Amino acid sequence: xxxxxxxxxxxxxxxxxxxxxxxxxxxxxQPATQRPQGPPLNxxxxxxxxxxxxxxxxxxxxxxxxSVLDDQMTIRAKRVTESPGEDYAAVRRERGSGEFVRTVQxxxxxxxxxxxxxxxxxVLCVKAPRLEADKPKxxxxxx
Amino acid sequence: MAEEKKDVVKREADVPSRAERTSSRPTFLPAxxxxxxxxxxxxxADMPGVDDKSVNIELEGGVLTVTGExxxxxxxxxxxxxxxxxxxxxxxxxxxxxxVDRDKIGASVKNGVLRIVLPKAEQALPKKIQVNAG
Numbered sequence: 171x172x173x174x175x176x177x178x179x180x181x182x183x184x185x186x187x188x189x190x191x192x193x194x195x196x197x198x199x200q201p202a203t204q205r206p207q208g209p210p211l212n213x214x215x216x217x218x219x220x221x222x223x224x225x226x227x228x229x230x231x232x233x234x235x236x237s238v239l240d241d242q243m244t245i246r247a248k249r250v251t252e253s254p255g256e257d258y259a260a261v262r263r264e265r266g267s268g269e270f271v272r273t274v275q276x277x278x279x280x281x282x283x284x285x286x287x288x289x290x291x292x293v294l295c296v297k298a299p300r301l302e303a304d305k306p307k308x309x310x311x312x313x
Numbered sequence: 314m315a316e317e318k319k320d321v322v323k324r325e326a327d328v329p330s331r332a333e334r335t336s337s338r339p340t341f342l343p344a345x346x347x348x349x350x351x352x353x354x355x356x357x358a359d360m361p362g363v364d365d366k367s368v369n370i371e372l373e374g375g376v377l378t379v380t381g382e383x384x385x386x387x388x389x390x391x392x393x394x395x396x397x398x399x400x401x402x403x404x405x406x407x408x409x410x411x412x413v414d415r416d417k418i419g420a421s422v423k424n425g426v427l428r429i430v431l432p433k434a435e436q437a438l439p440k441k442i443q444v445n446a447g
Binding site: 210254257295 | 345346347349350351354359360361362386390391393395423425
């Protein structure tokens with residue numbers, strides 16, 4: 171009778187690999203409640219500054235709060251979708267409303283005194299220049 | 314009953330069958346709130362990036378089509394490193410009821426929100442009928 175040749179095919183490493191993969195899949199899976207709340211944002215990066223854009227239609231500039239600390243930018247906004255009048259009944263409501271807070275990790279430390287924010291046509295654009303002290307210094311090599 | 318949806322992802326617009334879009338930019342369905350009263354219907358659509366010059370409203374054969382053109386989002390000197398949303402045009406069509414007075418439809422755009430007011434036609438307004446005694 172032939173004994174199985176473990177050099178050809180061994181099921182045990184295969185099974186432990188499967189187990190590791192399952193563990194990894196369960197660990198990385200994020201249930202719906204953990205998804206970021208609020209409107210999605212885009213992050214832009216230049217050589218010395220970065221910018222964050224968020225689509226916030228119908229939000230007035232007074233309802234937006236932006237704060238910057240080191241390399242973290244926190245954007246807080248509130249939107250109200252109210253009916254046009256008392257005698258109106260809502261037939262369909264797809265637009266979200268409410269308050270949202272989002273903290274973004276910037277690629278470098280930003281200068282809070284030079285951050286500019288502008289909302290135009292319902293799109294908020296926040297430009298944050300890099301902090302002077304954070305810029306890398308060139309080191310000359312002496313020969 | 315009106316259902317409230319909390320979708321944060323933009324929905325891609327449908328394309329009529331047997332036709333494809335010629336541009337590579339995506340076209341999205343704007344989120345819409347519809348309110349109705351006795352006198353008119355108000356339609357509010359979220360279209361960030363659109364102003365009164367880039368929106369187009371057409372009424373053809375009882376179908377109201379709203380199109381909004383959005384210019385490419387660009388920050389000078391910056392590259393996009395992380396994107397959670399895409400930028401594209403907006404399009405959505407609605408079939409109007411016969412009760413809408415087609416000549417008096419009004420629309421305005423503010424902060425990327427389009428508001429369309431559709432007044433109901435005179436005949437559709439409820440009329441009080443006088444009841445005489447005897």
